[in-house]
Amino acid sequence: MHIPDGILPPTVAIGGYAITGGMIWYSLRKINQYGDPSEQVPRASLLTAGFFVASLIHIPIPPFSIHLILNGLVGVVLGYFAFPAILIGLFFQAVMFQHGGLSSLGVNAAMMGIPAILGYHLFQLHQSFPKSQRWTSVFAFLAGAGALGLSAIIFTVLVVTTIPADMNATLERNAIYLGLAGYSVQALIEGTFTTLLVSFFQRVKPELLSHSIDK
């Protein structure tokens, strides 16, 4: 789910950079509000590398296979570090594997990063409910599926509506529905994996879920 170079009109590409710049400013402001981030930087950096490598694992969905985006889980684990982490991950993907691109980096980062921050806040809501594994799982699923779902909506609408060609409205609408149908399956898979991983962290390394800088 990366928009490559050359697809987007310049106004959208520049708008994407403006939104990403604003989100980076906001994230860094939040990060700095909680004192010296020295300890958080190595943790966020190595987890960024870990998430990047984890996203290369292919999940078999016969007859295809998909790779996980995990932006909801990045939000759940990294909090406000999620946006810089996603920006860096996308930058690596653009320059190392040519997935996405430099001119569309701003749009791609906003498309994946904003849902990650929303996923983080959504997951935090589980603390407002009675402490139980069920509520944690429910909010983990919502964070994972919701973040991917929102990214998919932004991606599909952006691609279908900004391709510089004269598509008829019905075809455009059908393309959007088709895209969203495909991504809704992936959203369910992302939600399931986010739930499984949150459960795994709770058993093996609960600190991974309790280090969010908002605490």
Add this chain to the structure above:
Amino acid sequence: MKLALDQYAHLDSPLHCWNQQLKLIALGGLIFAFAFVETLALLPAMVLITAVLYRLSHLPLHFLMSRLRYPGIFIAVAVVVLPLVSGETVIWEWGGIAIRQEGLLSMLLIVTRFVCILTISLILFGTAPFLSSIKAMRSLGLPRIIVDMTLLSYRYLESFGEILTTMQRAMKLRGFDIHRLSRHNAKRLASLIGSLLVRSYEQSQQVYQAMILRGYSYGLRRQHAGLGAALQEATAPMQFWFWFTCAIALSLIIAETLS
């Protein structure tokens, strides 16, 4: 996982000699100018500029070809689908399949912009060590946290890639069939991803302690050499090529605006 991004950074070419800060601004400007182009008449100029720069960079052609392969699917879909579904002027029809002029021209625009921008990106990051590029970004004002995170993540990418390969091999040896998706397999895959992230987290604790012992502290260094300093350091030919490339980028934007 072999990244091999800067495998040709050691070559000797005019673009390799260029100060990385100036290169980032000039070629970055060119990338945005290319993204700005929507007029078909400007496409030959874009291709010519890209070809000349790639020739000057001395990067081998197979390097470009191998990199063009990765993102091919999305572009391939645009190439196949756009001429079939977009526009009204049919220029060729056979057995119910019609090629439309508007879609064909849009496809041409998208593919040319894509190839040119990707080639310039390769020149930008392939003609200098990756660390020089990050340092150059830092000196141009990229926030310290982003720079530190980028450097540390980059440092551990290959290492975690190797850990993942080892873990996947171990799972396979124990009879795990990755091609079958079941509840059991999903749990195993989640454990694989979870173990990788837990290892990343544990290693980060050691890295943090090692960094503290070496005097790391956020907010101590504030170095913003900026464009002015980079221009002062640059030789006269470097300065000329910098302004020349910026002028080309600006000309493309002006030509696009006027057309």
